[in-house]
Amino acid sequence: MIDVAVLPLFLLASLLICLAPGTDMAYMLAVGIGGGRAAALRASAGVALGVLVYSVAVAAGTGALVRAFPWTLNLLRLVGFGYLAWLAVQSFLDARRGAAFGAAARDGAWFRQGLVVNLTNPKMALFFLAFLPQFLGSAGSSAAQFILLGLCFMVIGYVVDTAVGLLAGTLQRRLAQNSSSARLLSVLAGIVYACLAAVVAWELVTALAER
Template sequence: MIDVSVLPVFLLASLLICVAPGTDMAYMLAVGIAGGRGAALRASTGVALGVLVYSVVVAAGMGELVRQYPWTLTAIRVVGALYLIWLSVSAFLDARRGTTVAAGPGTTRWFRQGLVVNLTNPKMALFFLAFLPRFLGSAASSVAQFIVLGLCFMLIGFIVDTTVGLLASTLQRRLSDKPSAGRALSIVAGTVYLGLAGVVVWELATG
């Protein structure tokens, strides 16, 4: 039903893509620094769910619709840039108020952010539309193949993102008991979000 012969190359390629610096990694660094361990775990789960959504969308044949209407990728870029700017503004406001952004036990804020950041990441959309179909192999069912590949990529991405977020959270734990540390961490996170938004805007202007 599926072609497993392509998995070794796909898994290696997926690992290289996930460990390469990009939007998701920079976002996880910002989350770990600003929100700590709990925020990193929630955000990486949201990012992973976004990968699963893309897998299902491509398996359902939506990729052809995007190819026919390329403006949809531009729309994704615009929404992504606006969302990152909003995250940046929110972080700077937290810094100004001196409020903490660490995740509490029932907080879903970071999960939602991770999901939206990934869904509005144009590079993720291009990956699933252009890269994933190369690994169909001789699968009898393209839908099943896409789902399996998507789940593999999701697992690798989740491990990498969680690791990055948890490593970044060590800085948050070390500084959490120091005066004005929360404000400084929020400024760092806001700067990262703003930088990511700038990259997306630059790609829009030059693409």
């Protein structure tokens, strides 16, 4: 029913992909810098849930839907841009008020933020649609195989994202005691969010220009 022979190569490929600098890693740096280690733990869990959602979506045959309605990816880009831009503005406003961004978002807010950021990342959708089918192997059930692969990728991504967020959170913990340093941390987080928003905006403009 499930082909486990492809797992060693899949796990290695997944680890290399997760270790490569990208949107998730930049986002976790921003979270750790802006909210600290507790925020990083919650946000990485939200990102991991987003990975699982995409795995289930691929298993359910969402690829055919995306191919039939390619504008859905542009819609994801638009929502992702708006959300990242909002996070950037909030960070800059917190810096102006002299408060760390983490003071304004606690408990479930960081988890929801990580989930939304990941779900509105069209690169994640495209990645899963292109990457997971390469490791279908001789599985009797493609749905079960995709979910298994997605779970494996989720665990690896969670470990890497959490490590990055905790390292950034350690820096935040050391510097946030000083008010000027706290402002700087909020500014840095805002810059990362703004850069991510700019990347998504550029991808949206490019995609629309190619139509």
